[in-house]
Amino acid sequence: GQQVMQIPQYQHVQEGEDFTTYCNSSTTLSNIQWYKQRPGGHPVFLIQLVKSGEVKKQKRLTFQFGEAKKNSSLHITATQTTDVGTYFCAGPGNDYKLSFGAGTTVTVRA
Amino acid sequence: ETGVTQTPRHLVMGMTNKKSLKCEQHLGHNAMYWYKQSAKKPLELMFVYSLEERVENNSVPSRFSPECPNSSHLFLHLHTLQPEDSALYLCASSQEGFLNYGYTFGSGTRLTVV
Numbered sequence: 001g002q003q004v005m006q007i008p009q010y011q012h013v014q015e016g017e018d019f020t021t022y023c024n025s026s027t028t029l030s031n032i033q034w035y036k037q038r039p040g041g042h043p044v045f046l047i048q049l050v051k052s053g054e055v056k057k058q059k060r061l062t063f064q065f066g067e068a069k070k071n072s073s074l075h076i077t078a079t080q081t082t083d084v085g086t087y088f089c090a091g092p093g094n095d096y097k098l099s100f101g102a103g104t105t106v107t108v109r110a
Numbered sequence: 111e112t113g114v115t116q117t118p119r120h121l122v123m124g125m126t127n128k129k130s131l132k133c134e135q136h137l138g139h140n141a142m143y144w145y146k147q148s149a150k151k152p153l154e155l156m157f158v159y160s161l162e163e164r165v166e167n168n169s170v171p172s173r174f175s176p177e178c179p180n181s182s183h184l185f186l187h188l189h190t191l192q193p194e195d196s197a198l199y200l201c202a203s204s205q206e207g208f209l210n211y212g213y214t215f216g217s218g219t220r221l222t223v224v
Contacts, residue, residue: 033212042112042200043153045212088153090213097143097166098213102152 004091006101013079014109021104023072023089030092032065032072037103038085081108113137116201116216124224125191131219133184133201142184143213144176145200153200159184160206191223 003026013019023032031050035043047056049065049072056063060083062075076083086103093099114135123129135142144156158166159178173195175187184201198220202213 035213042198042215042218043213044112045214048212097155097158100153 004089004099004101006087006089006104008104009102011104011106012109013083013106015079015081017079018075018077019079019106020073020075021087021106023074023101025070025091028069030069032069033090033098034063034072034074035088035090035100036085037088041085043088076106079106079108081110084108112214112216114201114203114214114216116199116219118219119217120220120222122222122224123188123191125193127191128187128189130188131186131199131201131221133186133216135182135184135201135203135214135216137203137205137214139203139205139214140181141204141206142178142181143202143204144184144186145202145215147198147200147218149197157186188221191221193223196221196223 005024007022011019011021031048033048034046036046037043047063049056049063052069053067054065060077064073072089074087084106086105088100088103090098090100117132121129141160143158146154146156156170157176173190177185198218200218201216204213205211
């Protein structure tokens with residue numbers, strides 16, 4: 001079945017620095033979604049990418065969908081303490097149910 | 111509030127107890143899901159209901175029993191659980207179609223089995 005893998009599993013970032021987390025699928029995806037879960041919270045939908053090579057921005061967050069629609073990335077610039085949490089990517093399987101990656105857990109050093 | 115409400119928020123139960131988790135969505139979605147989230151583990155899909163019909167049961171032990179009486183409500187009945195069942199149980203809903211439009215998760219029920 002379809003698998004979605006994320007790297008790195010943990011990201012420790014100095015406040016103000018940039019970082020990128022990556023998502024890779026074993027199969028071509030019709031779309032890719034990103035979610036954020038704050039510590040003690042629940043996953044919250046951030047964005048969906050549909051088109052090959054698509055790039056979307058939300059303030060300091062930049063999401064990209066690969067040309068082959070098998071990978072995606074999330075880039076955060078000027079990391080802030082509010083960026084702490086776990087970021088999940090998810091892609092629909094053949095039956096259109098979402099398959100979630102294991103997530104990248106981000107901590108920030110002030 | 112996210113539009114998906116889960117109760118209770120916290121639950122402590124003994125291994126011989128019977129309890130139920132409740133989920134209600136106010137978004138008009140036609141699909142609802144139960145996920146289990148254990149510490150340092152990926153989200154595990156447990157059950158999927160589409161148009162009130164169960165369409166997925168991911169090899170979940172029979173001590174977990176879902177119920178979906180209508181498109182807005184979802185229950186997870188628990189009985190004779192094990193300590194390893196302690197986890198965050200998340201309910202989600204979505205509007206099923208050719209493209210998923212994102213899941214809306216509830217705040218979850220933090221379950222501790224003692």
